[in-house]
Amino acid sequence: MTTRLTQIPPGPAEKYDRSQNLLSWMMCNFKEFGDIYRASIYGSDVYVVSGPQYADYILRENWQNYKKGQAIKRIGLLLGNGLMVSEGKFWKKQRRMIQPAFHQEAIVALTNVITEANAALIEKWERAALENVSVNITLDISQMVLEVVLISLFGDDYTKVAPHFRILSSESTRDLQFAQSFRPLGNLVAQVVANRRRENRVSTDILGVLMKARDRESGQGMPERQLVSEIMTLIVAGHETTANTLDWIWYLLSQNAEV
Numbered sequence: 001m002t003t004r005l006t007q008i009p010p011g012p013a014e015k016y017d018r019s020q021n022l023l024s025w026m027m028c029n030f031k032e033f034g035d036i037y038r039a040s041i042y043g044s045d046v047y048v049v050s051g052p053q054y055a056d057y058i059l060r061e062n063w064q065n066y067k068k069g070q071a072i073k074r075i076g077l078l079l080g081n082g083l084m085v086s087e088g089k090f091w092k093k094q095r096r097m098i099q100p101a102f103h104q105e106a107i108v109a110l111t112n113v114i115t116e117a118n119a120a121l122i123e124k125w126e127r128a129a130l131e132n133v134s135v136n137i138t139l140d141i142s143q144m145v146l147e148v149v150l151i152s153l154f155g156d157d158y159t160k161v162a163p164h165f166r167i168l169s170s171e172s173t174r175d176l177q178f179a180q181s182f183r184p185l186g187n188l189v190a191q192v193v194a195n196r197r198r199e200n201r202v203s204t205d206i207l208g209v210l211m212k213a214r215d216r217e218s219g220q221g222m223p224e225r226q227l228v229s230e231i232m233t234l235i236v237a238g239h240e241t242t243a244n245t246l247d248w249i250w251y252l253l254s255q256n257a258e259v
């Protein structure tokens with residue numbers, strides 16, 4: 001059943017105070033106000049939602065009404081107008097073309113890549129444990145995830161691109177200086193695309209799927225610049241999120257050894 005939002009939902013009278021833990025603060029408010037509430041967070045009036053009916057309402061039924069915020073515009077400076085940044089009809093068109101790269105069968109086909117990268121890391125850590133040498137979990141996880149992401153995206157071209165993208169693991173700050181080093185890597189992606197086109201090479205990796213994708217209305221493929229933005233987006237979106245999640249998992253396991 002569709003929920004119709006006809007009035008402003010209540011929420012906490014006091015603004016979010018930066019000294020508090022944001023997640024705990026949000027959880028307390030969910031308990032007090034239910035699955036949707038209005039709040040002031042970092043100086044903006046926001047609606048905080050939880051629950052599939054609101055995801056459906058915002059993302060599927062009324063997506064035309066919602067715009068992405070300032071933070072996303074800053075991401076656009078780094079990644080161009082890929083899925084993270086684009087909006088409205090253009091986003092929908094791109095999303096439809098990219099979706100097949102993430103169908104269940106496509107993900108299943110990546111299992112070997114994921115398993116092999118993890119197996120190599122386990123071996124490294126087991127050796128370190130035997131030799132009583134410490135490991136840098138953050139760095140190791142980041143490198144392993146980057147390998148999985150780049151092989152998934154670039155397939156046989158992995159060895160060509162990998163050394164250039166190492167900056168994502170070796171550099172942890174995400175400031176303007178990082179942006180200056182990262183942005184030009186789009187040219188490298190463009191080169192890989194141009195080489196594949198020149199050699200008439202069709203690949204089953206994610207870049208290959210995106211190069212073959214056609215808009216269902218116009219029958220057109222993605223312009224090269226857009227292709228580069230989408231690939232740069234997938235590199236960052238696929239790497240940082242997964243690496244951070246696994247990093248925290250190891251930290252939490254270290255604090256809860258019985259688990």
Ligand code: HEM
Pocket residue numbers: 083084095233234237238239241242245
């Ligand atoms: C634990 C891992 C991950 C987490 C926690 C995560 C989280 C998220 C979240 C919260 C969003 C919504 C952002 C928004 O629109 O406000 C998102 C979108 C997105 N993620 Fe992930 N993600 C993960 C892994 C990945 C991976 C592995 C990839 C690709 C290889 C990826 C690619 C994307 C893309 C392209 C979008 C934009 C989708 C669109 O708007 O159409 N993510 N992710």
